[in-house]
Amino acid sequence: MDHRDRPEGLAHCVLCDRPQRTEFPDYCAGCGGPVVLPPAPVALPATTESTGAWRYAGRLPISQETAWLSMGEGQTPLVSATSTRAWCATERLRYKLDHLNPSGSFKDRATAVGIAQAITQGAPAVVCASSGNAAGSTAAYAARAGLPSVVLVPEAVPPGKAAVAQAHGATVLRVRGDYSNSFQVARELAARLGWLNLTTTFVNPVAVSGLRSAGYELAEQLSEVPDWIVVPIGSGPLVHGIVTAYQELRAAGMHTELPRILGVQAHGCAPIVDAFDRDVERVTPWPTVSTRISAISDPLRGYPSDGTYTLRLVRETRGAMVAVRDAEAEEAAEALARDEGLLIESGAAANLAAVRTARDRGWIHQDELVVCMLTGHGIKTLAAAGRQEAPLVANTDDVIGQLPAHTTKAPEDLNDRVKR
Structure with a gap:
């Protein structure tokens, strides 16, 4: 069939x-x-006048009756890179600013659709296992819907990410061990208590379908299919969303090809990269997580088939997988903040480091169009980054004493204006 x-x-x-x-x-x-979920009909429904995910009602399993849930998720800007093009030797580099979603991450695309499902089905509560970003997203949309939410996070979750979920009224509990332990508890709670599971692995196909909106938007924002779309991967639903959207567009005759996916994982938790490098079909769980890049540290223990499916999708696009070390991701995050004005968490900034690796390996060519999905805001992880406290000053002379040398010489005409 x-x-x-x-x-x-x-x-x-x-x-x-x-x-x-x-x-x-x-x-x-x-x-x-x-x-x-199955793809949208070949005659792809037109977009609506609604905002957020409900702009694609008809393509996604949502109706206008729940459009009040929208907080404007999606429809994020696509901008050209400036200084960081040279950093990774790529001329046509674009950033999809999904860290500007309402809760600060791409997860809102899935959560909005999942909460609509919960409302439609009359779910008594929602539960979510999260390494951080899905926690805040689930808590925010559950608060808007008036639904109780329970969020289960690994014990090493960045405090700022747990705090976001707590601020929205969620019950936030740390589960001993890594993300896979949190996932298992969430799955058991949903089954035992009849709650809707909004964990953003592949456990909820309705919620995951909302990630197709990222692909629809990219197709609308670009006049051509990107040569590469770079995606940070835990278990891989965003890869599914983007690839499925472009498959639908191709079936509808709106595009003739698929973008190649460059999947990115942390070097200290890279089960899908490992299978890609070994050229095997099935992904096996990662034994011990050893990375600070929390957003993509999913060992896939208990659900390795998520990784197997994601790897299959990457290969269907003629794509590739790259593992990025913590220091590389952190360097990329600093480059994005200082040179582009983009405050991005390391799990998303790892994309930029991956592009540089792919360029070094000859996979990406200098003139190819490359889109990096910047999936999570960096403000939630600043506290864990060990930033120094800002110096305390009392007057103008103190300020000048703290300034870098190249900033202390004001132009002569500016000094004249100040005196007048």
Whole structure:
């Protein structure tokens, strides 16, 4: 049966193709594989006059009755790189500023659709396992919907990310161990208490479908298909969203090709990169997480099929995978902040370091169009970055004493204006 011919409301397992219902989302009951929704119709519905995810109602499993939930998620700017083009020797580099979503991350694209699902189904509460960004997103949209939310984070989560979820009224609990432990507890809670699981692995196909909006927007913002789209990866739903959107656009005759995906993981937690490098089909869980890049530190323990599916998608686009060391990601984050004015967390800034690696390996050519998905705001991780306290000054002379030498010489005409 073709995916487009399945009865409305049914999803399918990407491994065994078994039809699935989505009212109580989980992995495939047959093989344990990831479940996704079928593509939008070949005659792709036009965009609506609504904002946020509801601009794509008809393509996504949402209706205008829940459009009041929108906080303007998506529709984020796409800007050209300036100084950092030279940093990674790439002439046509663009940044998709998804850190400017309402809660500070791309997760809002999925969460908005997932909360609409919770409202429609009358879910008593929502639960989410998160390494940080999904925590704030779930808590924010649950607050808007008036739903109780429980967020489970790894014990080493950056305090700023947990604080965002707490500020929105969520019950935030740290679970001993890494992200996979939090994931397992969230899954068990959802099953036991009838809560809707909004964890942004592939556990909820309705919520994950909201990530297609990123691909739709890129296609609208660019006059050509990018040669590469660079995506930070934990388990990989954003890869699915972008690739699926471009597949739909191609089926509708609006594009003729797919962008190549460059997937990025942390060197200290890189199960999908490992499988890519070994040229194997199946991803195996990462044994021990050893990275400070919390946003993409998912060992996939208990759900390695997420990684297997993501790897398959990357290969279908003729793409590649790169692991980035902590120091490289942090250097890239500093370059984005100081040279581009973009405050990005290391998990998203790792994209820029990955582009430089891909250029060195000859995968990306200098004149190719490259789009980096900047998925998370850096303000939530500043406290964990060990920034020095700003110097305390009492007067103008104190200020001048603290300034870099090149800033202390004012132009003569400026001095004259000050005196007048």
